[in-house]
Amino acid sequence: MKIALISPRTFRLGRSLEFQRFLQHSPEMEFYRQYWSGLGSGLLVIAALTPSDIEIELIDEDIEDIDFQRDYDLVGITAVTQQATRAYEIARKFRERKVKVVLGGIHTTVLPDEARLHADSIVVGEAENLWPTLLDDFRQNRLRPLYTSRQEVDLKHSPLPRYDLLRDKPAKIVWVQGTRGCPHDCAFCCASKVYGVKHRHKTVDQVIAEIKEVRRIKKHALIGFADDNLLCDKHYSRELLEKVAGLGIRWIGQTDISVARDTSLLRLAKRSGCVALLIGFESIVPDNLKGLDSTDWKLKQLANYAEYIKSIQNCGIGIIGLFITGLDYDDNSIFDRLADFIIDNHLLGAQITALTPFPHTRVREDLLREGRVLNTPWDNYTFYDVNIKPKGMTPEELEQGILHTFNRIYSSKVALGKQRYFKNIAAKVHQTRVSRNNTGL
DSSP: OEEEEEEOOOOTTOSOHHHHHHHHHOGGGHHHHHTSOOOOSHHHHHHHTSOTTSEEEEEETTTSOOOTTSOOSEEEEEOOGGGHHHHHHHHHHHHHTTOEEEEESHHHHHOHHHHGGGOSEEEESOSTTTHHHHHHHHHTTOOOSEEEOOSOOOGGGOOOOOGGGGTTSOOSEEEEOOEEOOTTOOTTOOHHHHHOSSOEEOOHHHHHHHHHHHHHHSTTOEEEEOOSSTTSSHHHHHHHHHHHTTSOOOEEEEEOGGGGGOHHHHHHHHHTTEEEEEEEEEOSOHHHHTTTSTTOHHHHHGGGHHHHHHHHHTTTOEEEEEEEEOOTTOOTTHHHHHHHHHHHTTOSEEEEEEOOOOTTSHHHHHHHHTTOBOOOOGGGOSSSSOOBOOSSSOHHHHHHHHHHHHHHHTSHHHHHHHHHHHHHHHHHHHHHHHHHHHHTO
């Protein structure tokens, strides 16, 4: 028996030719070209749940073509929203050849009625409790049209992902996931709807075993923690990073700004190999932050953004700020104001995205009610292509404004300034470490 596990193609920095030219030709975008890719661990977990007598072919369409004439018994496809249109095309081509197709992933989970029109079977929710049953049913010729997870997965029983399937793929970053769930329940995000607000985690030993396996397969790869909020649970984070510190790796991860209040954890993160943290600031406009999360938590942090940024980066950890434009209190001035904020605070990098009405989010419900969701296909949901009618500008102005911000913050002049800034910080961090060692602290 042979199965194909497929991740459909994506669009980095959107579908716009102007964005693509900027990505390809800007020297300052080298990090995105080299690292901001790589297959998530989802299909690798599916592969690990598959019995050893089944042959698996892993296909990442961002880096390789699909052979639709190859003989497979079963095809499994995972997709986020921007991949959905292509996922349905892939499914149709295989089903025309009478190959059974299973669809899963976040988009299928939030829009199961749509997804089931394009597959023989769909997986709704986390797959650990479902995939073994689905395979057994398939072998017995009784594949069901729907497999739904009735309870949250206990991650302590999640298998070691099949990182060996990445051995011959040109991945410079490999994604590891230690936790699921985020307590903030942001209006633009469906993560808490899919994974819950409870912060669940694997054991520290599990995560360490995964990192060691990645190092065995891809010795020099940057580790990317795919967690929505890696350092949310400070006790767990401290225990994890104490062990990561002995592995000699370099890593990036996403967390919220509260980590700025824990200098000892930041120093530990630096010692463990943290290169940068992705932090969702979302907006620098107070009215935009009102109601953006269920408790206005991010609004309460706004006044301290500059101080918190300095605290984190003074520990030698760069910040990649995540910002949303096109919110209701944005006008055309937001793009230069945002660029000024990023440059003045010496952020290592930033992702400037357009407000996107993803399925199963409060943002989508509100915008649909107001008649402000454009009739665009799912493959336009890239974060950078515009799918709404903003209040303070036209859709075209929003898209051009994002590109304008990218051009400002990723210029050679700004890059030189950041280089000097972080060089000075590195010297101070080194001196502090030497002083502590000399005093026995």
